Amino acid sequence: MNAPRTTERHPLHTFGQPVLDRRQTRVKAAWIGIWLIFLASPVRDLVEGGHGTAATVLGALGLTAFVGCYLALVFRYTTRVHEWRVVYVTFTVLLVLAVALALGMGSAWLGLFVYAAVSAGAVLPMRRAVWAIPAVTVTMMAIGMRDTGAADLFPGLGVTTLLVGFAMTGVRQLIRTTVELRQARATVAQLAANEERLRLARDLHDLLGHSLSLITLKSELAGRMLPAHPDRAARQVADIEQVSRQALVDVREAVTGYRRPTLAGQLAGARTALAAAGVAADVPLEAPGPGPAPDEEREAALAWALREAVTNVVRHSGARHCAVTLTRRQTLAGPVLELAVEDDGMGPAPGAGHGSGHGNGHGNGLTGLTERLEAVGGTLDAGPGSGGRKGFRVAARVPLGPDGGGQPEPAAAASPGVLGSSA
Structure with a gap:
């Protein structure tokens, strides 16, 4: 039997959402912290650069403060900013530390200026980021030209600072667009x-309002007719029974309609479940449309x-x-609508026959579907993936059409109304 597949969300599926627990916090911290590997050059300079004790200590403290400001910016304010003053102050401290170090x-x-450009692209408003990123690059070039010529510095570190900074603006916009889409989806x-x-309330009112009012009225009439006119009261009670039975039939029909699944609803549910x-x-x-449905x-x-x-x-x-x-x-029996679901999974269990499902114990579901489809003149086929491919x-x-045309037979060619593909 194949092992059940878990439906637990992968940590990266929370892209564009704030962290909700410690696990997501660790994942986001690891994703951000991995880029700190580019601080290897300053760390190596601290260890092997031959600086004095005071310079080494101050450099280590400054680097620690720089990393703290960088992580605070990109960890907390990439998705949503509540206090812009805190963002501007933190970014200013980050840039001052980069210049001083x-x-x-x-x-x-x-x-360090690469991280300053990333921070500008990640958290600053777009109209300010487009100026801040070139300003950070120019500042880096001005400081770097003391030891290296512009012709050597700009094609490497200069271009990297510009590109990474502006690339981060795109990532930031993507994240915030994802947040807005999630909010819009929840609103919809x-x-x-x-x-x-509201539809259910209207239907119930239309179905039961008149019937219950009539039952109430006739109950009052029957009560007033007793005991003086028992025959007339009995007729009112009989009417009450008839009205209540009809109301029960109407409610059952309405509930049956509510419970009947629709193809459009199940398509939407399939997308959600698979995602x-x-x-x-x-x-x-x-x-499919247009055409017979x-x-x-x-x-x-x-x-x-x-x-x-x-x-x-x-x-x-x-x-x-x-x-x-x-x-x-x-x-040959007329037009049919075919629904096919094909996956690239483990396929049917070894030795399982036609229509047995993904493994032992799943034949009952497909058997029930076969019976349900046969009741409306349909058929069901289940087995390995088409074309000899792996899967099910x-x-x-x-x-x-109106009459159904009996049992449909499989056809080799499909009409142009194919809506899905296995791309």
């Missing part, structure tokens, strides 16, 4: 939930097939990539 300790310390989800609650599991997904945005029962059957297939990919396949395709096919493929087909 480069002037006092020598050209080996010019690399909340609005959708509110709209669904949360760390599986690269290629999922179409919507069902499956009715509600057949669409629900495809939606259940998609849910079951994606659940198997997430839990059991160990896949890195999953492709979902929706294809219109013309068969599930293909569900339902007939299109």
